[in-house]
Amino acid sequence: MSMRELTFAQAIREALDEEMARDERIFVLGEDVGKWGGVFRCTEGLFEKYGAERVIDTPLSEEGFVGLSVGAAMTGMHPVPEIMFGDFITLVMDQLVNQAAKMRYMTGGQLEVALTLRATMGGGRSSGAQHSQSWHAWFAHVPGLKVVVPSTPYDAKGLLKTALRDPNPVIFFEDKVMYTKVKGPVPEEEYTIPFGIADVKRTGKDITLIALSRMVHTTLAAAEKLADQGIEAEVIDPRTLTPLDEQTLIDSVKKTGGAVIIDEGYQRFGVTAELASVVAYHAFDYLDAPIERLGAMDVPIPFSPVLEFATIPDETKIITAVHRVLEGRNGG
Amino acid sequence: MSKNIKNPLPQDAEKLIDLYRRMVAIRRFEETVFEVYRRGWMPGLAHLSDGQEATPVGVCAALNQDDTITSTHRGHGHIIAKGGRLMPMMAEVMGKVTGYCRGKGGEMHIADVSLGILGANGIVGGGLGIATGAAFSFKREGKGRVSVAFFGDGAINQGLWYETANIAVLWNLPLIYVCENNQYTQFTNWRKLVSGEGLVARAKAMGMEAWDVDGNDVLAVYEAAHQAVQRARAGEGPTTLVCHTIRYGGHHVGEPGSAYRTKEEMNQWREKDCIVSYERFLLQSGVITPDHLETLRDDVEHEIEIALSEAKEAPVPDISEVSEHVYA
Numbered sequence: 001m002s003m004r005e006l007t008f009a010q011a012i013r014e015a016l017d018e019e020m021a022r023d024e025r026i027f028v029l030g031e032d033v034g035k036w037g038g039v040f041r042c043t044e045g046l047f048e049k050y051g052a053e054r055v056i057d058t059p060l061s062e063e064g065f066v067g068l069s070v071g072a073a074m075t076g077m078h079p080v081p082e083i084m085f086g087d088f089i090t091l092v093m094d095q096l097v098n099q100a101a102k103m104r105y106m107t108g109g110q111l112e113v114a115l116t117l118r119a120t121m122g123g124g125r126s127s128g129a130q131h132s133q134s135w136h137a138w139f140a141h142v143p144g145l146k147v148v149v150p151s152t153p154y155d156a157k158g159l160l161k162t163a164l165r166d167p168n169p170v171i172f173f174e175d176k177v178m179y180t181k182v183k184g185p186v187p188e189e190e191y192t193i194p195f196g197i198a199d200v201k202r203t204g205k206d207i208t209l210i211a212l213s214r215m216v217h218t219t220l221a222a223a224e225k226l227a228d229q230g231i232e233a234e235v236i237d238p239r240t241l242t243p244l245d246e247q248t249l250i251d252s253v254k255k256t257g258g259a260v261i262i263d264e265g266y267q268r269f270g271v272t273a274e275l276a277s278v279v280a281y282h283a284f285d286y287l288d289a290p291i292e293r294l295g296a297m298d299v300p301i302p303f304s305p306v307l308e309f310a311t312i313p314d315e316t317k318i319i320t321a322v323h324r325v326l327e328g329r330n331g332g
Numbered sequence: 333m334s335k336n337i338k339n340p341l342p343q344d345a346e347k348l349i350d351l352y353r354r355m356v357a358i359r360r361f362e363e364t365v366f367e368v369y370r371r372g373w374m375p376g377l378a379h380l381s382d383g384q385e386a387t388p389v390g391v392c393a394a395l396n397q398d399d400t401i402t403s404t405h406r407g408h409g410h411i412i413a414k415g416g417r418l419m420p421m422m423a424e425v426m427g428k429v430t431g432y433c434r435g436k437g438g439e440m441h442i443a444d445v446s447l448g449i450l451g452a453n454g455i456v457g458g459g460l461g462i463a464t465g466a467a468f469s470f471k472r473e474g475k476g477r478v479s480v481a482f483f484g485d486g487a488i489n490q491g492l493w494y495e496t497a498n499i500a501v502l503w504n505l506p507l508i509y510v511c512e513n514n515q516y517t518q519f520t521n522w523r524k525l526v527s528g529e530g531l532v533a534r535a536k537a538m539g540m541e542a543w544d545v546d547g548n549d550v551l552a553v554y555e556a557a558h559q560a561v562q563r564a565r566a567g568e569g570p571t572t573l574v575c576h577t578i579r580y581g582g583h584h585v586g587e588p589g590s591a592y593r594t595k596e597e598m599n600q601w602r603e604k605d606c607i608v609s610y611e612r613f614l615l616q617s618g619v620i621t622p623d624h625l626e627t628l629r630d631d632v633e634h635e636i637e638i639a640l641s642e643a644k645e646a647p648v649p650d651i652s653e654v655s656e657h658v659y660a
């Protein structure tokens with residue numbers, strides 16, 4: 001495979017471009033996604049290539065254009081609405097939770113809702129409490145939705161292409177810090193990545209670190225520092241929350257005997273809690289210490305960097321948590 | 333109240349009679365569901381639309397089978413008016429596997445996608461986005477199909493109406509918003525809840541064609557809908573129809589609707605009963621004879637009896653179906 005380096009945003013853009021060329025049912029809509037190319041440049045050039053009919057600038061009416069997307073999906077199209085800041089997803093909860101997620105079930109299988117909603121997530125940009133949140137856990141709580149939370153350009157492209165071929169509503173979360181700051185190899189050739197397959201980003205025998213989205217990179221950096229201390233961590237990225245590849249997580253913990261779970265969503269009732277319960281239930285006899293969870297601090301996200309970074313998991317917090325697990329093991 | 337109608341009445345006697353037949357079918361279906369509830373043959377509650385029959389029948393008479401509708405929690409009339417079959421409707425009401433949605437939707441969520449019925453919504457105004465999206469697809473498709481959103485007076489105050497109406501006007505979508513104003517948003521008169529003059533004024537302020545219609549006059553509804561559909565098919569954009577009518581029963585079968593409405597008010601509405609007044613019109617204009625009317629009513633009665641007995645006999649879903657149809 002011939003590879004080149006793409007940013008996270010370029011990988012997203014390329015997936016949209018390729019799938020729009022393949023399937024004319026696909027159209028993109030959102031606030032300034034057209035002529036402007038998207039606030040985060042993920043739709044750059046698509047307006048020129050596919051025209052105003054398929055790359056559509058909408059009014060600032062999130063519920064309206066996502067509701068429209070649900071209806072368009074129910075009548076044979078594949079809409080790709082963009083929620084510019086994931087925080088605004090609160091405005092479309094009814095359309096996703098009560099409409100998109102339930103239409104197939106409530107009609108006894110008469111309908112399909114092929115819709116891929118892209119939303120951003122992640123703090124660390126001093127954007128304040130209403131432009132920094134990570135709400136992927138909410139949607140993993142809703143039967144009928146699929147939830148994708150990629151961490152690399154390679155995964156983002158392959159998973160987005162899969163979403164654009166899926167007959168179900170898919171909520172696709174993109175960390176906005178990664179758009180320009182994360183680069184990685186992406187094949188020139190066509191590929192897709194199936195949902196429900198976790199990726200082992202680093203192999204190790206001493207402890208399992210499960211992380212999502214940008215936290216995968218933070219966790220990999222922590223793992224390198226742990227390696228300097230003689231601790232070999234295994235880093236696993238579930239990549240999709242629904243469907244969830246439970247087995248890869250369980251197998252890793254059975255091998256290492258301990259786990260730290262890291263996510264940028266809130267810790268209380270969050271993704272880390274669900275993943276910890278899966279691991280604890282299925283690998284209980286293999287655990288040498290309690291599972292550690294690191295989510296965002298349970299406070300609104302503050303503006304001032306010194307406060308904001310205190311709320312987000314970082315390398316130091318991950319390393320400290322790993323040591324707690326390993327000490328628990330030795331003590332036990 | 334009505335706009336100035338330029339269209340001729342439907343000249344076709346068969347069509348005029350079909351409007352009557354559909355209204356009677358809705359009336360008798362709703363009365364039968366009430367009986368089914370009263371006897372404990374259905375789980376949950378039902379939201380009945382008897383009294384409002386002229387609006388869905390008049391609107392759907394202006395549609396083709398491949399045009400679509402979205403319906404509401406008070407949706408049985410919309411389904412029957414669009415051609416829905418009584419047996420799978422009754423079976424769905426009773427939670428049976430032979431129901432339209434295999435017992436998973438229930439009386440509030442009946443759909444027949446093959447007839448262009450894109451589901452009935454339990455969220456007030458919840459279907460407005462879906463109908464707008466269908467109109468978007470039809471505009472793209474370019475075959476002249478239109479989309480209708482039925483909603484009640486309660487939805488006048490939902491934000492989604494303003495968001496989608498704005499988009500529908502801007503993008504010139506083939507969409508007809510049909511507000512069935514049955515006077516009461518659950519237990520409160522709409523005038524206590526809606527500022528200004530109502531939805532027609534609001535729609536006009538957004539640059540949309542909008543007309544008040546006598547929702548108890550099936551021909552007035554048909555003509556207004558026909559005109560709105562013509563506009564939509566011709567690429568002239570969306571129209572709002574506000575059809576003023578009444579529900580005879582309560583908000584649902586569990587309350588009689590008498591605590592917040594006076595007898596005088598209800599008597600006045602009953603004098604304008606949509607079926608009785610249309611019956612009078614058909615007889616006076618010589619479209620139908622009294623004997624023919626009697627036969628029609630007997631036919632509907634027979635259909636209702638068959639639907640009820642087949643639904644009662646039908647099996648409930650197998651428990652194994654509970655996790656089917658979550659994902660495609």
